Amino acid sequence: MSDERKVLCPRVLLVDDEPEWGDALGEQLSRRGFQVRVVRDAATALAQLEARPFDAMVTDLRLEQGDGVSLMVQAQELVPQLPTIVMTAYAAIDTAVEAIRRGAFHYLTKPFGIDELVLFLRRALDDRRLRRETGELRRRLGDATPEGLVGRSPAMRAVFEMISRVAEAEVPVLLTGETGTGKSTIAAALHGRSRRASAPFVSVNCAAIPEQLLESELFGHARGAFTGATQASPGLFAEADHGTLFLDEIGELQPGLQAKLLHVLERGVVRPVGGSRERRVNTRILAATNLDLESAVRSREFREDLYYRLALVVLEVPPLRDRREDIPLLIDSFFEAARRRYPTAAARRFGDDALAALIDYRWPGNVRELSHLVERLVLLSRSEVIGAAELPRALTSGDGPASDGARPVLFGDDVLPLREIQRRYARWAVAQHGGVKAHAARALEVDIKTLGRLVNE
Secondary structure (H helix, E strand, O other), rough: OHHHHHHOOOEEEEEEEOOHHHHHHHHHHHHHHOOEEEOOOOHHHHHHHHHOOOOOEEEEEEOOOHHHHHHHHHHHHOOOOOOEEEEEHHHHHHHHHHHHHHHOEEEEOOOOOOHHHHHHHHHHHHHHHHHHHHHHHHHHOOOOOOOOOOOOOOHHHHHHHHHHHHHHOOOEEEEOOOOOOOOOHHHHHHHOOOOOOOEEEEEEOOOOHHHHHHHHHOOOOOOOOOOOOOOOOOOOHOOOOOOEEEEEHHOOHHHHHHHHHHHHHOOOOOOOEEEOOOEEEEEEEEEEEEEEHHHHHHHOOOHHHHHHHHHEEEEEOHHHOOOOOHHHHHHHHHHHHHHOOOOOOOOEEOOOHHHHHHHHHOOHHHHHHHHHHHHHHHOOOOOOOOOOOHHHHHHHOOOOHHHHOOOOOOOOOOOOOOOHHHHHHHHHHHHHOOOHHHHHHHHOOOOEEEEEEEHHH
């Protein structure tokens, strides 16, 4: 059948277990220019979707064999973005609203007129066509820089190419790289270029929330599940249903939660804390870490089966020191953003001496450190041209991380007390880990309280 013929006669799968209603509705849709296949149950509907292409589905919510919501979810796994209109009796409107939340285009309450169904079917088909055209445009522009990312270095061009290749795939992606390299921005770009772009993008930092609260945050909880749970919460997996859930700092996830996360990834269902019923979710997982997860697997700190679930595609984000040609572009971007935030600021540009110092610096905190520094300089500078004299001492002296990986001058020529040596080394170790004390403490093999004492002495 030609493309023109497909547009003129869209294929519609109609699912209804009432023969008289279903057959009559199918006949009326056929008269309005649709190719209609009428089936009575969910299993036959799924078999039809596997066997031939359909442009839309209309299903009753209550079926003798199966239910409309489960059918819709399974159908969208077989045919992504399949427009679905659900039919319901007045008494089941709550279920219809749930169907809308799970991805249905619209619901109609029986009895309804054929003109109303045709109207919403055509709207659903137009919406699907627009989404496909948008996706095609994204593919054509696949070599363009993703929104929110800046760079022209070979290292970043490789990242952009990987984004264009895997964004529309329904597979997990593990983002690796040092703290501050922009992993969360890349995760947002992957979501924005995916088929799920119109659905929620939900992000959570696994290291920032205690284990007991993180379980409830991810999977939800029932009312009264614990002290303070005055109302039920669906959790972030449910919030990101049909969208993307970004698990930042996944390497910090505790073993108990690792097992529960694996269960969700394998079965596609979540059970709220204190709840008795499971809930099916269709959520794409993106994860990020600045740790060596392969080493964590070997030392049994991270589950091997979970690692291979998350690391189907690994995208390594380069540190800023490996993409120095991008630093002027990043400075321009951050400078313009800061000027918009602080329109009365005196600064108009960076001087050549300041730019040279910024390009030579090693940037242990990577893009995040550069962004914060540029904003601070714009806010505090009293002159139109920001010079090297206004930069922090660490960027222009041997006290901070040196360029090209050289070690900083920690001790000088004087003999120092051991406490002072410990203090300087502890502060340098924190700087090497982008200011994240938990990671520095792990590298130094001390607990975080000991590190805090050493840094503050």
